[in-house]
Amino acid sequence: MSASAAQRATESTSMPASDRVRLRRIPDRGHHDRSTIDAIIDASMFGTVAFSYEGQPYALPTNIWREGDRLYWHASRGSRMVRATIGAPVCVSVFLVDQLVLGRSAMHHSVNYRSVVVLGTGHLVTDPAEVEASLEALIESLYPGRWAQLRPMSDKERKQTAVMYVDLDEASAKIRDTGVGDDPGDETWPAWGGVIPVRQVLGIPEPDAFVPSGVVPPDLRPR
Amino acid sequence: MSASAAQRATESTSMPASDRVRLRRIPDRGHHDRSTIDAIIDASMFGTVAFSYEGQPYALPTNIWREGDRLYWHASRGSRMVRATIGAPVCVSVFLVDQLVLGRSAMHHSVNYRSVVVLGTGHLVTDPAEVEASLEALIESLYPGRWAQLRPMSDKERKQTAVMYVDLDEASAKIRDTGVGDDPGDETWPAWGGVIPVRQVLGIPEPDAFVPSGVVPPDLRPR
Numbered sequence: 450m451s452a453s454a455a456q457r458a459t460e461s462t463s464m465p466a467s468d469r470v471r472l473r474r475i476p477d478r479g480h481h482d483r484s485t486i487d488a489i490i491d492a493s494m495f496g497t498v499a500f501s502y503e504g505q506p507y508a509l510p511t512n513i514w515r516e517g518d519r520l521y522w523h524a525s526r527g528s529r530m531v532r533a534t535i536g537a538p539v540c541v542s543v544f545l546v547d548q549l550v551l552g553r554s555a556m557h558h559s560v561n562y563r564s565v566v567v568l569g570t571g572h573l574v575t576d577p578a579e580v581e582a583s584l585e586a587l588i589e590s591l592y593p594g595r596w597a598q599l600r601p602m603s604d605k606e607r608k609q610t611a612v613m614y615v616d617l618d619e620a621s622a623k624i625r626d627t628g629v630g631d632d633p634g635d636e637t638w639p640a641w642g643g644v645i646p647v648r649q650v651l652g653i654p655e656p657d658a659f660v661p662s663g664v665v666p667p668d669l670r671p672r
Numbered sequence: 673m674s675a676s677a678a679q680r681a682t683e684s685t686s687m688p689a690s691d692r693v694r695l696r697r698i699p700d701r702g703h704h705d706r707s708t709i710d711a712i713i714d715a716s717m718f719g720t721v722a723f724s725y726e727g728q729p730y731a732l733p734t735n736i737w738r739e740g741d742r743l744y745w746h747a748s749r750g751s752r753m754v755r756a757t758i759g760a761p762v763c764v765s766v767f768l769v770d771q772l773v774l775g776r777s778a779m780h781h782s783v784n785y786r787s788v789v790v791l792g793t794g795h796l797v798t799d800p801a802e803v804e805a806s807l808e809a810l811i812e813s814l815y816p817g818r819w820a821q822l823r824p825m826s827d828k829e830r831k832q833t834a835v836m837y838v839d840l841d842e843a844s845a846k847i848r849d850t851g852v853g854d855d856p857g858d859e860t861w862p863a864w865g866g867v868i869p870v871r872q873v874l875g876i877p878e879p880d881a882f883v884p885s886g887v888v889p890p891d892l893r894p895r
Contacts, residue, residue, distance in 0.1 A: 469728060495783075497765060499722040499731030505692060508722035508731045510767035510787055525697055542720060544733035546872075551815070551890070554823040555807050556833070558814075560718075564733055584778050591781075592774070598863040600777040610779070629880045636882040640821040641889045643879040651772075652869030657852045659859040666864045667774070 469568055470621040480622040489563045489622050490515045492672045493543035494591065498522055498613075500540075500571065502533040513541060514590045519614040520567055521583055531611040534571030539615055541567045549645040552631045553638035559630070561644065564623045569615035577607040584610065592667040692791055693844040703845040712786045712845050713738045715895045716766035717814065721745055721836075723763075723794065725756040736764060737813045742837040743790055744806055754834040757794030762838055764790045772868040775854045776861035782853070784867065787846045792838035800830040807833065815890040 472479025480486070490496075496513035499506060509530055511522045520541055524530045548561035574580050585596045629642045636642070654666035695702025703709070713719075719736035722729060732753055734745045743764055747753045771784035797803050808819045852865045859865070877889035 495767065495769065497720040497722075497731045497733070497767070499720075499729040499763070501724050501729050505761050505791060506722040506724050506729050506763045507789070507791075508720045508763045508765040509789065510720070510765055510785075512783070528697055538728050540722070540729045540731045542731040542733055544718065544720070546718065549814070549874075549892075551818075554829070555811055555819070555825055556829050558811060560735070562733075566730070566732065568728060568730075588778055588781060591772070595774075595863070596778070600858050600861045600863070602778055606777070606779050631882075635823050636880075638823045639884060639887060640818070640823075641877075641879065641883055641887050643877055643883065643889065645877045645889065645892070646875030648873055648875060649769075650871055650873050652871060654864075654866055654868045656864065656866040657859075659854075660864055660866060661862060664862060664864050666866065666868065669772075669868070 467619050470566060470619055472621060472623060478623045478625055480624060485622045486565050486620050489565045490520060490543055492545060496541050496543040498539060498541050500534045500537060502529060514587045516586050518617045520617055521612060521614045523610055523612045526609055526611045534613060535573045537571055539571040541615055546647045548647060550629055551642055552629045553635045553640045553642050557631050561625050565620060567615055567617060567620040569619055572614050574612040580607050580610060580612050583612045593670050595667045690842050693842055695844060695846060701846045701848055703847060709788050709843050709845045712788045713743060713766055715768055719764050719766040721762060721764050723757045723760055737810045739809050741840050743840055744835060744837045746833055746835050749832055749834045757836060758796045760794055762794040764838055769870045771870060773852055774865055775852045776858045776863045776865050780854050784848050788843060790838055790840060790843040792842055795837050797835040803830050803833060803835050806835045816893050818890045
């Protein structure tokens with residue numbers, strides 16, 4: 450968890466786990482405190498928004514960001530995703546992979562990860578000033594300090610963008626962060642066992658043809 | 673696309689795009705040919721399975737893998753995810769991020785990515801031999817050659833694991849792989865513009881306490 454994410458994390462509150470988000474299987478991996486949930490969301494650039502449309506579930510990957518007690522995403526006004534999620538039940542999940550876990554049997558291959566699942570109702574931000582403030586929060590969540598450098602938003606742009614959110618009051622986190630859990634007796638099986646770290650890394654920024662000399666890329670928020 | 677993924681890719685067939693998976697917004701980004709869809713799935717270790725349960729959509733991240741015309745995932749027998757997806761409409765999405773795209777206005781910040789959305793019906797693999805063959809395909813999709821090194825599966829393990837799949841006959845891919853798309857006139861705005869590569873990388877394998885000397889970690893399949 451980065452320092453900035455820590456600063457932004459809501460004070461830890463233990464939410465009552467609803468039946469729908471309580472971890473039933475391997476409950477030790479479940480977490481319902483907001484500080485854990487917020488930290489995982491704040492470390493995620495992307496998530497998946499699930500909704501139903503004409504009886505068919507959809508899972509669409511998208512940018513997500515958090516402000517206080519809300520988890521946000523955005524889409525084009527008039528898109529099916531927006532029409533299908535306003536006032537409707539939605540689920541947003543995020544998933545960060547930390548390590549691959551290799552045991553000596555197929556069953557004990559696993560992954561160390563941090564995930565959050567949020568259930569709730571999709572809300573559309575309608576006030577143009579609030580739309581702009583939310584998009585500023587998105588840009589700043591990715592590239593601190595960048596908003597002030599950008600060409601200001603136009604009225605038309607504010608109207609084109611649908612900013613959506615779900616409240617964070619029904620959510621759970623799931624974390625696996627242990628080593629190999631082989632069955633007793635399997636440890637001596639002659640296959641390699643252990644973990645392999647997985648990380649998302651950024652490469653060297655590639656400026657387009659119009660960047661004046663001396664203008665440098667933004668620092669990305671550490672995650 | 674890795675060589676092995678290319679070998680495993682089904683011969684390119686242009687699927688008729690159903691209304692449910694046809695890309696409406698920015699249709700240039702849409703792809704409906706199986707070779708494109710298969711390559712993105714084969715490059716993905718993880719996906720998100722969406723389903724509905726008691727009127728609530730869920731989006732759960734999980735391992736996914738492909739064999740021929742099927743996209744597979746697995747879960748514990750008796751889990752809610754399995755009960756809710758057998759014979760039910762599901763959606764599985766995968767999402768690979770390649771670059772962050774930074775324009776001079778908020779609206780022209782974007783992401784270069786490859787994604788696939790599959791719609792269909794969840795099927796449970798019931799034949800124990802087929803369960804084992806599918807899990808072998810999963811392990812081999814991650815760690816080529818590893819299956820033969822593992823302690824063989826037990827009958828109990830074959831019964832504990834629910835292997836699920838959806839047919840790949842209603843699917844679409846979406847790809848953004850271009851540069852900054854600033855509005856005319858914005859190019860000279862004095863903010864940095866360009867792309868920042870994003871990659872998932874593996875770290876140095878960390879053996880557990882039981883690995884005999886000379887036993888090396890598996891090579892991971894290139895993606």
